[in-house]
Amino acid sequence: MQTDAPDVPKTGVWADVVGQPDAVRTLFAAARAADRQQRGEPAPPGAMTHAWLFTGPPGSGRSVAARAFAAALQCTDSGQLGCGHCTACRTVLSGTHADVRVVVPEGLSISVAEMRALVQASARRPSTGHWRVVLIEDSDRLTEGAANALLKAVEEPPERTVFLLCAPSDHPEDVSVTIRSRCRVVQLRTPLxxxxxxxxxxxxxxxxxxxxxxxxxxxxxxxxxxxxxxDEQARERRESVLRIPLGLGRFSGVFTAADGLVKLAETEAVAANEDRDEAEKEELRTAMGAGGTGKGTAAATRGANAALKELEKRQKSRTTRSQRDALDLALVDLAGFYRDVLVVRSGADVALNHPDFARSVATAAQEWTSESTLRRLEAVLRCREALGQNVKPIIAVEALIAALHRG
CATH class of the missing domain: 1.10.8 (Helicase, Ruva Protein; domain 3)
Known part of the structure; x- marks a missing residue:
């Protein structure tokens, strides 16, 4: 799946890093240098560093590349770093390695309290592996306080700790300049x-x-x-979204379409979290002794109820984020549709984002002007921006659909 360039491993953990030969080459060289350092052998200067920033468009595999690198750093097979078969590789990929901490933000941001606890843990020496690795997915969700707490650790890193940060870009809006300047950037591209x-x-x-x-x-x-x-339901949701542009006949349909789009996002968010939420609740009830009898059970029940409320609060935040992500994905699909209309109207010889909707795109290209299509595309982008500023989804989407109807 990778190119045939030399020194680019194609097996083990690296096989999951799709279409990124340059990044894999860089990461494999760093893992090899780190392995040589561990064994007291000379290594190329600058090949390995303590902080890395993985950037790239959504879906490019930032976190996959970071996990593969973490596995290679802990791999016990010096002949094939990142072999994918040793205990270290398997536990890193499954999220159970004692010295690899993966932070996946479940809410809309990463709090300063969570980051301070993480920084404290990162200062400890590795217990079983070669390195203590801290991997932060969506590091663009760090609050200002959390970023400052992380900065201190990145500025004065423990000797055997490696920080792996993932973000859409190295722009200051995604990662602060002070943190970025202390990281080696690995840029991923959109896979073919x-x-x-x-x-x-x-x-x-x-x-x-x-x-x-x-x-x-x-x-x-x-x-x-x-x-x-x-997932057949995922295909059906996508089709529902892409039927919106040509389905806005009467203005009365604006509110129906807006409500349907928001409910699609809600349904996807619930589907993504429902089983996990219930499993977490059941696990907590069991841990807190639910169903027990005898002396002291009343106090235990009160403690369990308080813990359950806190868990439900976190789960609600996770569902809200999932809904926003699902809605944003629907807006990306809509933006792609209007982009395709502009491509057809301009006669450009480039691939469509939605080739299976080529007939609908051609119909829209005949009915709309380039100016009205561009206004619709801009309305989609404004809606994404409004959602990023925490505007209530139904309000932002109703404004969007009304703009799409006017053209």
């Missing part, structure tokens, strides 16, 4: 459709024709391609 189709067919067992379709409509987002290829 061919590479995505190959990994869906070979690794996930998706039928080749379905894999090619999912790869062609996912916008270079590997995770999205996998969902579309394996």
């Amino acid at each position: 459709s061919r590479s995505i189709a190959e990994v869906l067919a070979e690794r996930d067992g998706v039928e080749p024709q379905l894999a090619e379709w999912a790869a062609s409509v996912c916008g270079g987002h590997i995770g999205r391609a996998r969902r579309l290829a394996t």
Whole structure:
């Protein structure tokens, strides 16, 4: 799945890093240098450093590349770092390695309290592995206080600690300049459709024709391609979104369409979290002795209820984030539709974002002017910006649909 360039491993943990040969080459060289350092052998200067920033568009595999690198750093097979078979590699990928802490923000931001606890843990020496690795997905969600707490650790890192940060870009809006300046940046690119189709067919067992379709409509987002290829409901939700542009006949339909779009996002968020939420609640009840009898059970029950309320609060925050993410994904699909209309009107010889909706795109290109199409596209982008500023989803989407109707 990678190119045939030298020194680019294609097996083990690296096989999951799709379409990123340059990044894999850099990370593998760093892991090899780190391994030599551990064994007291000379290593190329500058190949390994204590802080890394993985950037790239959504779906490019930032966190996948970071996890693969973390596994390679802990790998016990010096002949094939990142072998994918040793205990260290398997526990890193499963999230159970004692010396690898992965932070996946479940709410809309990463709090300063969470980051301070993480920084304290990062100062300890590794217990079983070669390094203590701190991997922060979506580090652009750090609050200002959390970023400041992290900065101190990155400025004065413990000797055997490595920080791996993931963000959409190295722009100051995503990662502060002070943190970025202390990291080595690994830039990932949008994977080619061919590479995505190959990994869906070979690794996930998706039928080749379905894999090619999912790869062609996912916008270079590997995770999205996998969902579309394996989840019929995800395909149905996408079709519902892409029927909106040509389905806005009467103005009365604006509110129906807006409500439907928001409910689609809510449904996807619930579907993504429902089983996990219930499993967490049941695990907490068991840990707190639910159903017990005898002396002291009343106090235990009160403690369990308080813990359950705190868990439900975190789960609500996670669901809110999932809803925002699902709605944003729908808006990206809409933006892609209007982009396709502009492509057809201009006669440009480039691939469409939604080739399976080529007929609808052609119809819209005949009915709309380039100016009205561009206004619609700008309305979608304004809606994304409004949601980023915590405008209530239904209000932002109603304003969007009204703008799409006016053209």
